[in-house]
Amino acid sequence: SKRVLLDGPVFQNSPSWNLHPLMVEDLIVRNITVRNPWFSQNGDGLDVESCKNVIVENSSFDVGDDAICIKSGKDKDGRDRGIPCENIIVKNNIVYHGHGGVTVGSEMSGGVKNLHVSNCNFIGTDVGLRFKSTRGRGGVVENIYISDINMIDIPSQAISFDLYYGGKSIAEKLAEGGSNTVNAAVPVTDETPQFKNISIKNITISGAYQAVFLQGLPEMNLENIEISNLTAKAEKGFSIIDANGIKIHNVKLDIKDSTVFEIYNGKNLSLKNVEFNSDSPKAVTINGSVSENIELVSLPN
Helix, strand or coil, X not given: CEEEEEECCEXXXXXXXXXXXECCEEEEEECCEEECCCCCCCCCCEEEECCEEEEEECCEEECCCCCEEEECECHHHHHHHCCCEEEEEEECCEECXXXXXXXXXXXXXXXXXXXXXXXXXXXXXXXCEEEECCCCCCCEEEEEEEEEEEEEXXXXXXXXXXXXXXXXXXXXXXXXXXXXXXXXXXXXXXXXXXXXXXXXXXXEEEEEEXXXXXXXXXXXXXXXXXXXXXXXXXXXXXXXXXXXXXXXXXXXXXEXXXXXXXXXXXXXXXXXXXXXXXXXXXXXXXXXXXXXXXXXXXXXX
């Protein structure tokens, strides 16, 4: 399909995904309201899959699963189709209930590229910015630009990258003992997902269980992710696991836990101009046999 416009309607109470544009070129979604019960499993709001040239703006979501989702097929079917989701603008939206405010994955096997998210509000959403995949998916997610996001009362992780996604919400995973799965590396194949070249800036988090969770795979690290101009109040700070080329700059954190940064197998990491309230000697912990080249500049003493 080409040149599709959704402007104004209310869409509600779908048995599964609510809106699912698939392989559409030149798609505009604006001024819509999507409502599903908070308990509706897989009751996603908008799933934009393998589409090109997309605008999603000035809309409201209150749903049972992920709200605004960017996808491109699952596993071999998605890789064989080989149609990425690309050239997407998401701006001026508000999300209430939902497992994720703006989500990429987990069905991203055809790739996602050139996504810009800005001026969105997430209020009580389980996760704000949610990136997820797992071994077997394949696909590359790259060139993602996110700015000017406001999050309030996030029950789990405000910003989450989880390459061990197993079909459960983050709240469910935390209830079972946490997300910190650390596995041995396996060979890289076309089934290995990759997330790289991502910029996240001008973020305000007013209450969350955890501010930022970044977990790649040991055989395919998260790569070149920059988080800057972030202010957060949360129970826990940053977890950075199997990641390469992470930049955390100009960040102000009010964290309840005494450990603010947990780094495991991090390479080429830069923390500059980071303020936090912990005076614990374990405020920044670094572990893992391959951790190297970690730069800490202008942190509290």
